[in-house]
Every structure is written in C-alpha cells, then in structure tokens.
Amino acid sequence: MENQELTLSRQFEKVNAILEKHDRNESHLISILQEIQADYRYLPEEILTYVATALGVSPAYVYGVATFYAQFSLKPKGKHMIRVCDGTACHVKGSINVLKTVKEQLGLKENEETTPDLLFTVETVACIGACALAPAMMIDEEVYGMLNEEKTREIIEGLIEENKGGMVHAIQD
Amino acid sequence: MPFKTKEELENHIQELKREPVTAQILVCGGLGCLAKGADAVYKRFQELIEKNQLSATVKKTADNHQPSLKETGCMGLCEAGPLVRIEPKGILYLRVKPEDVDRIVEETLKNNQVVDDLVYQEETNQEIRKWPLMKDVPFYRKQMKIVLRNCGSIDPEELDDYLVHDGYLALAKVVTTMSPDDVIGEILKSGLRGRGGGGFPTGRKWQFARLSKADRKFIVCNGDEGDPGAFMDRSVMEGDPHTVIEGMAIAGYAFGAQEGYIYVRAEYPLAVKRLKKAIADAREAGLIGKNLFGTSFSFDLIIKEGAGAFVCGEETALLASIEGKRGMPNPRPPFPANKGLWGYPTVINNVETLANVPIIILKGADWFRSFGTVTSPGTKTFALSGKIRNTGLAEVPMGISLRELIFDVGGGVQDNGKFKAVQIGGPSGGCLTEQHLDLTVDYDSLCSAGAIMGSGGLVTMDENTCIVELARYFLHFTQNESCGKCVPCREGTKHMLNILQKIVEARAKGEDLDLLIETAEVVRDASLCGLGKTAPNPVLTTLRYFKDEYLDHVYNHVCVAHVCNAMKEYRIDPEKCRACGKCARVCPVKCISGRPKVPYIIDQEACIKCGSCFEACPFDAVLVEWRSKNHES
Numbered sequence: 098m099e100n101q102e103l104t105l106s107r108q109f110e111k112v113n114a115i116l117e118k119h120d121r122n123e124s125h126l127i128s129i130l131q132e133i134q135a136d137y138r139y140l141p142e143e144i145l146t147y148v149a150t151a152l153g154v155s156p157a158y159v160y161g162v163a164t165f166y167a168q169f170s171l172k173p174k175g176k177h178m179i180r181v182c183d184g185t186a187c188h189v190k191g192s193i194n195v196l197k198t199v200k201e202q203l204g205l206k207e208n209e210e211t212t213p214d215l216l217f218t219v220e221t222v223a224c225i226g227a228c229a230l231a232p233a234m235m236i237d238e239e240v241y242g243m244l245n246e247e248k249t250r251e252i253i254e255g256l257i258e259e260n261k262g263g264m265v266h267a268i269q270d
Numbered sequence: 271m272p273f274k275t276k277e278e279l280e281n282h283i284q285e286l287k288r289e290p291v292t293a294q295i296l297v298c299g300g301l302g303c304l305a306k307g308a309d310a311v312y313k314r315f316q317e318l319i320e321k322n323q324l325s326a327t328v329k330k331t332a333d334n335h336q337p338s339l340k341e342t343g344c345m346g347l348c349e350a351g352p353l354v355r356i357e358p359k360g361i362l363y364l365r366v367k368p369e370d371v372d373r374i375v376e377e378t379l380k381n382n383q384v385v386d387d388l389v390y391q392e393e394t395n396q397e398i399r400k401w402p403l404m405k406d407v408p409f410y411r412k413q414m415k416i417v418l419r420n421c422g423s424i425d426p427e428e429l430d431d432y433l434v435h436d437g438y439l440a441l442a443k444v445v446t447t448m449s450p451d452d453v454i455g456e457i458l459k460s461g462l463r464g465r466g467g468g469g470f471p472t473g474r475k476w477q478f479a480r481l482s483k484a485d486r487k488f489i490v491c492n493g494d495e496g497d498p499g500a501f502m503d504r505s506v507m508e509g510d511p512h513t514v515i516e517g518m519a520i521a522g523y524a525f526g527a528q529e530g531y532i533y534v535r536a537e538y539p540l541a542v543k544r545l546k547k548a549i550a551d552a553r554e555a556g557l558i559g560k561n562l563f564g565t566s567f568s569f570d571l572i573i574k575e576g577a578g579a580f581v582c583g584e585e586t587a588l589l590a591s592i593e594g595k596r597g598m599p600n601p602r603p604p605f606p607a608n609k610g611l612w613g614y615p616t617v618i619n620n621v622e623t624l625a626n627v628p629i630i631i632l633k634g635a636d637w638f639r640s641f642g643t644v645t646s647p648g649t650k651t652f653a654l655s656g657k658i659r660n661t662g663l664a665e666v667p668m669g670i671s672l673r674e675l676i677f678d679v680g681g682g683v684q685d686n687g688k689f690k691a692v693q694i695g696g697p698s699g700g701c702l703t704e705q706h707l708d709l710t711v712d713y714d715s716l717c718s719a720g721a722i723m724g725s726g727g728l729v730t731m732d733e734n735t736c737i738v739e740l741a742r743y744f745l746h747f748t749q750n751e752s753c754g755k756c757v758p759c760r761e762g763t764k765h766m767l768n769i770l771q772k773i774v775e776a777r778a779k780g781e782d783l784d785l786l787i788e789t790a791e792v793v794r795d796a797s798l799c800g801l802g803k804t805a806p807n808p809v810l811t812t813l814r815y816f817k818d819e820y821l822d823h824v825y826n827h828v829c830v831a832h833v834c835n836a837m838k839e840y841r842i843d844p845e846k847c848r849a850c851g852k853c854a855r856v857c858p859v860k861c862i863s864g865r866p867k868v869p870y871i872i873d874q875e876a877c878i879k880c881g882s883c884f885e886a887c888p889f890d891a892v893l894v895e896w897r898s899k900n901h902e903s
Contacts, residue, residue, distance in 0.1 A: 123594055124592075124594040124612075126595075127574075127575075128574070128575070128594075130577075131536070131575060131577060161596050162594070162596055165579065165753075166576075166577035166578050166579050167577070167579060168577040168578040169577060184498030184499050185499035185656065185693060185696070185729045185744075186498070186499050186655035186656050187498075188498070188740075188743055189729060189735055189740070190657075223580065223751075224496070224499060224500070224501075225537055226301060226501035226504045226537070227301050227302060227305060228348075228499055228500075228501055228661060229302040229348030229349055229351075229655065229662050230305055230348070231655060231656075231661075233305075240301060240304070240305040241305065242305050242306070
C-alpha cells in the first residue's frame with residue numbers, strides 16, 4: 098500500500114511538470130494527454146481527474162477527450178506496440194491473416210489485445226501510410242512490410258526471443 | 271543569414287547555384303525504401319566515400335568536387351525500393367542492396383558505366399528492354415511533377431538544398447512586390463482547387479478570409495491524412511517540408527494571418543520530426559518569424575499532433591481538435607473563413623494544395639493552367655496501391671485517363687491478374703469498373719461517375735477481391751470513425767454495416783438490399799458533415815456497378831472471389847473418411863454425425879464454416895468447396 102502511494106505521488110510529479118510546460122492551458126489538453134501517455138503507456142483514471150482539476154475543467158470533459166481519440170488508452174498497454182495495418186491496400190492483400198498470426202503467436206484470444214505479462218499489445222490501425230509494403234505492420238516505430246504468415250511468425254518469434262526474461266527485464270529498462 | 275532582404279536571399283541562392291555540379295548520389299529515404307533497408311545502402315555509400323576511394327576518381331571528372339550523398343524523400347516507385355539515383359545523369363537503380371553499392375561506385379562513379387542488372391526492365395513480347403534513366407522508366411514517363419518537384423531530389427533536412435531550388439523566393443516575391451489582393455488574384459487565376467478532396471477553389475477560400483474583419487487570423491495546414499490507402503501528404507511533409515511552410519506563409523500574407531498551425535497525424539513521427547526541424551531552420555534564417563525581408567509582415571507557426579480520428583479531416587472537427595476538444599464537426603455556416611479557431615477567421619488548406627502555391631507564384635498562373643483540364647488545372651498526386659504492379663506515389667496531370675494511370679504509370683495488375691475494379695478517393699470514394707477506365711481523372715468527371723477525387727488514394731483490385739466484402743470493410747471503417755454527434759451517421763452507418771455483415775455471412779434476405787439502399791440514401795442526405803454524407807459512397811457505387819455480386823451473395827450464397835467464408839462448404843469425402851470421429855469431437859456446433867465404420871456427414875444447415883473439422887482431420891478427408899452459381903443444395 099505504502100509502495101503504491103509512493104508510485105502515485107511520483108506519477109503526479111511528472112504530470113505536474115507536463116502541466117507546467119503547457120501553462121495549464123486547456124487548449125493544450127490533447128498534447129498534455131499525449132505526453133502523459135508517452136510516459137505511462139496509458140492514461141490512469143486518477144491522473145485524468147487530476148488533470149481536470151489542474152486545468153479547471155470537468156473530469157467528464159477530460160474523459161470525453163481521452164476516449165474520443167484512437168491514440169489514447171485507458172487500459173495499461175504492453176511495452177511493445179504491434180500495430181497491424183488494416184488500410185485498404187493491406188486489407189486487400191490479407192492483413193486479417195497477419196493479425197490472426199500475430200495473435201496466435203502471442204497466445205491472445207480474439208478480443209484480447211495485451212498479453213498478461215504486459216509485454217505486448219496488438220492493435221489494428223487504419224493506415225500507416227506504407228501501402229507499397231502491404232500487408233504491413235509496425236512494431237514500436239519500426240515498419241515491417243510484405244508480410245505473409247511465415248514472415249510474420251518469424252518476426253514475432255524473434256520479438257518474443259528478444260524479450261525473454263519477461264517483465265523483470267522490462268521493468269529494469 | 272538570417273536573410274534581411276530579398277536581395278540577400280537571391281544572392282545566397284546564386285552563390286549556391288554557382289557551385290559546380292558534381293556527382294550526386296541520392297538514396298531514397300521514403301518509408302517504403304527505409305523499410306526495405308535503404309539505411310544500410312546509405313551507410314555503405316558513406317563508408318566508401320569516407321574511405322576516400324571515391325573522391326580520388328570523381329575528382330578527374332567532376333572538377334575537384336566530391337560527390338555528394340543525400341538521403342531524400344520519397345522518389346515514388348516504392349515497389350522497387352530501395353532506390354538510388356545518380357545525378358546529374360539521372361540514372362535510377364532499383365532494389366539496391368548494400369553489397370551492390372561497391373559495384374555502383376566502381377562502375378558508375380569511377381568508370382561511367384551503368385550497372386545493367388540494377389536498372390528498370392520492361393518485358394514486352396519476348397523482348398526485355400532496359401531503361402537506365404529515370405525519365406525513361408514507364409512509371410515516370412507520363413508523370414508531371416509540380417507538388418513533388420523537390421521530393422526525392424533534395425535532402426529534406428537541409429535548408430540550402432531547398433533554397434537552391436529557388437526556395438522561399440516566392441515568399442520573398444509576394445511580401446516585397448505584391449499586394450495581398452495580387453496574390454489572391456494570381457491563385458484565383460491559376461484555378462487551383464483544394465487537393466484534400468473537395469476541390470473548392472483555393473483563391474476563393476482565401477478571399478473569404480481576407481474579407482473577414484478581425485484582429486487575428488489563422489492558416490491551418492491539414493496534414494491529418496486519415497484515408498486508408500493514401501500517403502501523398504506524408505511524402506510531401508517528409509520529403510519537402512519547406513514547401514509546406516512557404517505555402518502557408520504566402521497564404522498567411524494573402525489573407526492577413528500571422529499565425530499558422532500544421533496539424534499532423536501522430537502516426538507520422540518522421541513527418542513531425544522533419545517539419546519541426548524545417549520550422550526551426552526557417553526561423554533561424556529569418557524566412558519565417560518577425561518582419562520578413564524587412565517588411566511589416568510577420569509569420570510563425572506551430573505543429574499540433576493529431577491523436578487518431580478520421581473525422582478530424584473535416585474542417586470544423588479539425589479546429590475543435592486544435593482547441594483541445596473532442597474532434598466533432600459543427601454545422602456550417604459559419605464557415606471557418608469567417609469564424610474558425612477560437613472564433614477567428616481561419617483558412618484550412620491541405621498539404622498538397624499548399625505545396626502548389628510557391629511554384630504558382632514563381633512561374634505564374636498561366637504556366638500552371640497549361641497542365642490539366644480547364645476546370646481542374648494542374649496535377650494530382652495519387653497513392654497507387656492494392657493489386658497493382660508499380661505501387662507507389664505518382665503525380666500526373668489532371669485529365670489523364672484512369673487507364674493510363676493504372677496501366678501505363680501503375681504497370682497494370684500485379685501477377686498478370688485481371689482488372690476488376692478500382693477504389694478511388696478512400697472510404698468516402700467509390701468503386702469504378704472496367705467500363706470507367708477511359709474516364710478522365712478530374713473533379714467533375716469522377717463526381718459524375720459517383721466517385722470522388724478524395725485525397726487521391728487509388729486502390730486497384732483484381733478478381734480475388736470480393737466487392738461486397740470491400741464495401742463492408744469501408745462501412746466498418748466509417749462506422750468506427752463516426753464521431754456520433756448526428757443520428758443519421760451514427761445510427762445509419764451502424765445499420766448499413768449490420769446489413770452488409772448479414773450479406774457476407776449469407777444471412778441476408780432480398781428485402782435487406784432495399785433497406786440497405788434506403789438507409790444509404792438517408793445517411794447521405796441527412797448527415798451533418800462530409801464523413802456521413804460520403805460514407806454510403808462505396809455501398810452505392812458497388813450496388814450500381816456490381817449488383818450481380820450482391821444478388822449472388824444474397825440469393826445463391828455465392829462469392830465469386832472466394833473470399834466470404836460463409837459461402838464455402840465443408841464436405842467429408844466418404845472414400846477417405848476412416849470414421850475416427852475427430853471432426854465430430856472438435857465441431858463447436860455438433861453438426862457432424864456418424865458412427866463407427868460409416869463415413870461421417872456434415873449437416874450443411876447447421877455448419878458455421880469455422881474450419882475446425884478441416885484442421886482436425888488426420889486423413890485430409892474434409893474438403894472445402896466454394897459454392898458456384900449452379901449449385902444444388
């Protein structure tokens with residue numbers, strides 16, 4: 098419990114710095130949330146309330162913005178983001194199979210996005226603008242293209258291999 | 271630097287141009303090429319240059335100057351990346367691997383020879399023709415580059431590289447020699463129309479904003495390219511960021527805005543990085559900032575990252591998002607040109623539109639009008655993707671036919687497949703067929719065929735694409751992206767999606783098709799913003815041009831493209847079946863029956879086509895059959 102409180106206060110310290118940077122300006126709300134999410138990988142509820150108070154707007158307003166945009170997540174996300182592109186070009190060239198393979202490899206069920214060890218989150222995105230490489234996916238900032246089942250499997254296996262040691266490893270990073 | 275007058279800038283550019291032209295090695299740093307290993311190619315060139323092997327030999331031919339090596343923006347032919355271009359000759363090498371670099375250095379740079387196996391090969395009736403020069407490659411032959419004029423030629427992170435292509439001269443010209451009305455007049459005369467999709471005359475938009483009286487005005491660049499299958503804005507922002515900045519400053523001068531925002535998709539981190547650098551460099555050089563070129567005009571701009579919402583491509587929604595709110599559209603009027611950001615007059619222009627502006631100012635409206643058609647002058651960039659041979663980015667004069675664009679520039683259907691349809695204009699566009707191939711590409715003729723220019727996504731489809739499934743895919747997208755503010759869009763797209771889902775799952779009845787059309791028309795006519803108004807386009811155009819496929823799905827449960835799972839049947843081959851019962855045990859709906867020594871049978875009525883039996887059978891006795899039109903069931 099004590100530990101948790103400690104983490105929370107540390108979190109607010111960072112949030113305060115972000116809020117100050119934006120002069121507690123309400124019109125910078127999206128940028129503020131983006132920076133918070135970059136730090137915590139998601140938007141914890143208590144932080145949303147805190148931000149609302151700090152900006153002098155209602156928590157519903159902040160919650161409304163946080164749930165409107167695809168980029169924001171109110172649930173913890175994995176350390177590595179796997180974004181499978183489902184743009185038209187990728188869709189026509191079989192992105193659904195890529196997604197299926199990725200989820201199979203990570204042992205995720207159809208409606209699950211994040212692995213229980215919080216290492217990986219899988220999402221589909223509307224388009225990453227790499228249509229020439231269709232079907233494509235992005236792992237963190239790196240783009241992988243011209244995927245098929247076999248290539249996808251290899252990439253994910255490699256990724257799992259790199260991250261052996263699980264969260265212990267992740268926390269140390 | 272910083273440049274205090276127009277003359278200082280002109281002198282600097284003259285100075286840059288005076289430097290002798292030496293060999294230039296341009297390595298494409300577009301996303302496609304980077305993902306295929308352009309970085310390693312670039313590094314290898316760097317190593318060889320550093321080893322000094324290169325300068326010694328180039329010295330003889332290129333007047334004591336070392337060749338320069340640059341990583342540029344997208345060169346367009348993404349399919350064949352990584353691309354390397356050797357200037358001033360204009361040789362284009364395709365699919366270059368790091369190990370090829372040694373040969374390029376040895377043969378091309380030292381001995382002036384072309385590396386034969388790296389150039390473009392065209393196969394025509396038993397003959398293979400090689401095209402070493404970029405301008406001869408079929409993909410580039412019919413192209414005309416105005417928007418992409420610098421993209422792929424300059425290092426986007428070097429201001430001087432932009433300046434040497436007459437960068438910021440247009441801005442210097444307008445602020446020192448033209449009145450705002452002159453600028454608007456020139457743009458009006460050029461006939462430039464908004465390249466974001468709508469095609470509204472850019473000059474008129476600026477004029478409206480100029481006539482609005484206010485003490486603050488804004489220019490906003492819409493770089494929130496959300497269309498799946500479109501990446502032209504990304505390429506311009508990544509490959510030639512200064513053009514966008516210069517275009518915005520000129521627009522600002524024309525209607526009186528001293529502040530600008532560039533709204534960029536957060537999914538485009540490289541574009542954000544390059545724009546940030548470009549803004550900082552331009553500011554340092556006095557090309558934006560206070561009192562430009564010694565005049566009273568000041569201009570500066572800020573980047574805002576989007577957070578992932580397709581609806582923010584809609585003007586009023588985009589403004590709400592910049593203000594930090596949910597990106598929901600508002601009814602117009604008032605138009606943003608009268609009442610936009612925080613209530614001040616605001617003009618929103620697309621990236622591509624703004625990239626046209628500087629060159630129109632420099633070369634004149636008449637020059638611009640000499641390309642394209644009377645009602646749609648100039649060029650348009652298209653992102654070619656899908657089942658097309660030359661995937662990539664192409665800029666062609668308006669008025670080119672779809673056939674030329676797909677078959678000459680795009681190289682035709684991949685793997686010699688048969689052309690079925692082309693989706694133009696993204697999720698709000700329409701599907702056109704073979705009968706439209708001779709249609710010219712301009713705002714009006716596309717509109718008359720039920721499609722739109724949109725932002726210029728062009729997805730080619732072959733016979734392995736199911737048109738009904740594609741319509742479902744687009745509806746799934748728009749339904750997901752609907753902001754939910756107005757009922758016709760929020761509820762209507764949901765109902766449409768449900769019906770389409772029923773059709774592809776073989777659960778639909780005849781009356782569902784009527785209901786689909788009726789709902790589509792209501793959504794189109796009654797929605798608040800462009801998202802809802804155009805969301806039915808893919809459904810209405812496919813129903814118009816591919817009605818048979820819909821009827822096949824509904825009445826015969828046939829999917830000719832063999833895509834919709836529900837249209838296939840699993841059968842057990844009695845010859846192969848050993849009656850082991852594995853299939854029956856894994857079947858989730860218990861529709862497989864049998865007893866020892868008798869072949870098992872699948873009850874077709876109850877089967878959900880999950881394929882579990884197919885995967886479980888150790889004897890390959892479960893067969894997959896696609897229903898055909900003459901199917902007896």
